[in-house]
Amino acid sequence: MASIKDVAKAAGVSVSTVSRTINDNPFISSATREKVLKAIKELNYSPNRMAQSLSNNNSYTITLIVDIENEKSFYNSFFYEVMHGIEKVVYQKEYCLIVSNLNTVLKNENVLDWLIKGRRTEGVILPSSIIDSKTIKKLKENNIPFVSIGEPENLRETINWVDINNRKAGEQAANYFIDNHRRKIAFIGYDDSKVFNRRRFEGYKLALENNELNYETNLVIKGGNSKNDGFRMMKDLLNEKDLPDSVICADNLMSIGAIRAIQESGLSIPEDISLISFDNSQIAEIMYPTISTINVDVYELGLQSAKLLFELIENPGKREQELLISTNIEERETTEQEHQ
Amino acid sequence: MASIKDVAKAAGVSVSTVSRTINDNPFISSATREKVLKAIKELNYSPNRMAQSLSNNNSYTITLIVDIENEKSFYNSFFYEVMHGIEKVVYQKEYCLIVSNLNTVLKNENVLDWLIKGRRTEGVILPSSIIDSKTIKKLKENNIPFVSIGEPENLRETINWVDINNRKAGEQAANYFIDNHRRKIAFIGYDDSKVFNRRRFEGYKLALENNELNYETNLVIKGGNSKNDGFRMMKDLLNEKDLPDSVICADNLMSIGAIRAIQESGLSIPEDISLISFDNSQIAEIMYPTISTINVDVYELGLQSAKLLFELIENPGKREQELLISTNIEERETTEQEHQ
DNA sequence: TTGTAGGCGTTATCAC
DNA sequence: GTGATAACGCCTACAA
Numbered sequence: 001m002a003s004i005k006d007v008a009k010a011a012g013v014s015v016s017t018v019s020r021t022i023n024d025n026p027f028i029s030s031a032t033r034e035k036v037l038k039a040i041k042e043l044n045y046s047p048n049r050m051a052q053s054l055s056n057n058n059s060y061t062i063t064l065i066v067d068i069e070n071e072k073s074f075y076n077s078f079f080y081e082v083m084h085g086i087e088k089v090v091y092q093k094e095y096c097l098i099v100s101n102l103n104t105v106l107k108n109e110n111v112l113d114w115l116i117k118g119r120r121t122e123g124v125i126l127p128s129s130i131i132d133s134k135t136i137k138k139l140k141e142n143n144i145p146f147v148s149i150g151e152p153e154n155l156r157e158t159i160n161w162v163d164i165n166n167r168k169a170g171e172q173a174a175n176y177f178i179d180n181h182r183r184k185i186a187f188i189g190y191d192d193s194k195v196f197n198r199r200r201f202e203g204y205k206l207a208l209e210n211n212e213l214n215y216e217t218n219l220v221i222k223g224g225n226s227k228n229d230g231f232r233m234m235k236d237l238l239n240e241k242d243l244p245d246s247v248i249c250a251d252n253l254m255s256i257g258a259i260r261a262i263q264e265s266g267l268s269i270p271e272d273i274s275l276i277s278f279d280n281s282q283i284a285e286i287m288y289p290t291i292s293t294i295n296v297d298v299y300e301l302g303l304q305s306a307k308l309l310f311e312l313i314e315n316p317g318k319r320e321q322e323l324l325i326s327t328n329i330e331e332r333e334t335t336e337q338e339h340q
Numbered sequence: 341m342a343s344i345k346d347v348a349k350a351a352g353v354s355v356s357t358v359s360r361t362i363n364d365n366p367f368i369s370s371a372t373r374e375k376v377l378k379a380i381k382e383l384n385y386s387p388n389r390m391a392q393s394l395s396n397n398n399s400y401t402i403t404l405i406v407d408i409e410n411e412k413s414f415y416n417s418f419f420y421e422v423m424h425g426i427e428k429v430v431y432q433k434e435y436c437l438i439v440s441n442l443n444t445v446l447k448n449e450n451v452l453d454w455l456i457k458g459r460r461t462e463g464v465i466l467p468s469s470i471i472d473s474k475t476i477k478k479l480k481e482n483n484i485p486f487v488s489i490g491e492p493e494n495l496r497e498t499i500n501w502v503d504i505n506n507r508k509a510g511e512q513a514a515n516y517f518i519d520n521h522r523r524k525i526a527f528i529g530y531d532d533s534k535v536f537n538r539r540r541f542e543g544y545k546l547a548l549e550n551n552e553l554n555y556e557t558n559l560v561i562k563g564g565n566s567k568n569d570g571f572r573m574m575k576d577l578l579n580e581k582d583l584p585d586s587v588i589c590a591d592n593l594m595s596i597g598a599i600r601a602i603q604e605s606g607l608s609i610p611e612d613i614s615l616i617s618f619d620n621s622q623i624a625e626i627m628y629p630t631i632s633t634i635n636v637d638v639y640e641l642g643l644q645s646a647k648l649l650f651e652l653i654e655n656p657g658k659r660e661q662e663l664l665i666s667t668n669i670e671e672r673e674t675t676e677q678e679h680q
Numbered sequence: 681t682t683g684t685a686g687g688c689g690t691t692a693t694c695a696c
Numbered sequence: 697g698t699g700a701t702a703a704c705g706c707c708t709a710c711a712a
Binding site for chain 3: 343344393
């Protein structure tokens with residue numbers, strides 16, 4: 001492998017001159033630049049990133065921490081798309097993206113410590129689910145910029161984070177039904193222990209208020225996000241004396257059980273009951289009927305988080321930011337367009 | 341940040357002595373080792389990986405190449421699990437895992453070239469879908485060990501790969517039905533342009549032959565893997581005069597449409613027609629009915645590929661290997677246990 | 681505009 | 697056992 005010395009020799013210049021052309025230093029004559037460029041090409045030279053790292057004290061690397069054991073934090077296609085967005089900007093900056101599992105332990109310390117102490121990372125992106133004050137303290141003490149994907153829960157300290165605009169998403173779902181002359185809009189799977197869920201619910205309530213609709217507590221069902229939870233919650237709803245004409249599912253998996261419950265009761269979707277869920281995962285498209293969703297642009301979420309991270313890297317003293325990605329509605333078979 | 345010099349000074353020894361203790365060199369007295377260890381602890385010292393990289397000419401990094409644009413290669417949860425397995429091994433070896441998208445282009449070259457030329461990777465794991473002779477040539481010329489995830493298609497050269505034992509999986513599916521006294525076993529979604537699909541079909545045929553069952557061409561339906569493909573293929577099958585009593589779906593998505601077609605025809609699952617698909621994705625569990633599958637241990641696939649890669653790194657001249665991960669059956673609602 | 685030389689933090693080769 | 701010292705490949709004052 002050719003080194004900078006070989007190039008210098010071949011071009012008949014000094015190593016500093018080669019270094020200058022590599023780094024686009026303007027104080028260099030175009031004649032010598034050409035000579036160097038020619039030599040570089042001939043020797044198929046490329047700077048050794050490890051040497052540059054050492055010299056510049058920059059690992060040119062960003063870390064994405066995943067909480068793999070915890071399916072909830074970065075599950076399946078969600079994670080995939082997020083990573084795709086992150087990857088895009090990281091390599092554009094000529095950095096590398098390293099991925100590691102939060103729970104990995106090596107040399108008696110967790111990966112994050114290990115990466116920081118080994119000076120292997122210039123910044124970290126991590127899901128809000130794993131953020132706690134200890135982790136924050138560590139990152140801050142070591143001057144490692146970081147961005148949370150997802151709004152962090154219960155956090156006194158201000159940090160940088162990017163999330164879906166969940167409140168707006170909840171509002172969007174409710175407004176969609178209202179625009180379509182639905183009046184008894186249920187919200188199932190409410191779980192106030194989760195920020196994103198709470199936000200969606202807030203948006204739902206807000207939309208109702210803005211349209212002078214009564215907020216009916218019996219149309220709000222608390223519960224988890226499994227398909228069985230969805231089934232049970234919908235059953236509960238259908239046992240009430242006055243039925244909803246539309247349902248918002250707080251999360252995507254529960255919608256499958258909810259749909260099943262409606263079908264079993266003999267009611268039809270979307271005529272009797274219209275239904276909307278969140279996330280535009282593959283699942284929404286393969287069900288019978290296909291599920292209308294508030295479409296979450298997860299790629300964009302990843303992209304923006306990485307962009308924010310580089311802003312922090314490039315301008316150290318920057319103020320904390322919160323960034324919300326907007327959503328849009330994707331109409332499928334559980335709703336019907338009937339705007340008049 | 342403390343460097344090796346600081347430690348040497350604090351311990352009252354030379355840098356070489358510190359280096360020796362770090363690297364567990366046996367030629368060192370336990371007295372001085374203690375001194376050094378103490379200094380290391382006090383200064384919270386950790387070797388700078390970038391400096392080690394330069395000195396040892398080892399990036400301590402493995403690359404996982406993903407073909408993100410092509411959903412088929414590493415889609416969704418499949419990819420997630422594979423990466424999990426890889427990650428496990430890589431960090432155990434105190435390496436880092438970097439992930440990059442095949443299609444990323446920077447400085448007019450693709451990531452792989454960029455990573456190789458920058459000496460940033462010691463080995464590569466990549467999906468068989470992106471393997472061609474040009475890529476292989478490049479990796480071999482640069483002495484970068486690599487492992488393919490998935491059996492490569494149409495390849496003269498021998499390379500290292502790890503895959504699910506798809507032939508065995510197909511055999512398993514068919515044998516399962518045979519053991520349950522099914523005799524008219526259909527195979528839908530056959531697509532001989534894909535290795536994994538072909539292998540599953542081979543296994544299916546093999547099982548029939550071994551049980552002296554007639555192989556009936558009208559029970560084999562060619563087609564793609566969308567839910568609509570599955571629906572159409574099943575419809576075709578149901579239009580035949582003699583119906584199958586069981587169906588093997590060559591891939592997982594098509595099973596959803598196939599089930600739908602059976603339900604619409606008024607036949608019951610699994611009584612009239614029993615059905616098995618592949619991959620144990622989330623999808624199999626959330627459908628009504630839940631889908632029995634030949635369970636693919638994707639985590640293990642990732643784990644083994646990384647292990648193989650490290651074998652290659654540690655023993656350069658090693659012969660090419662092919663590794664098959666075995667599968668097992670996961671019975672859900674589309675089949676019923678009736679072993680007698 | 682270019683070249684020389686020292687430094688980044690390690691490891692490895694020699695002496696002692 | 698231990699300690700100088702060169703080397704890894706690059707960058708960057710500083711000098712010319």
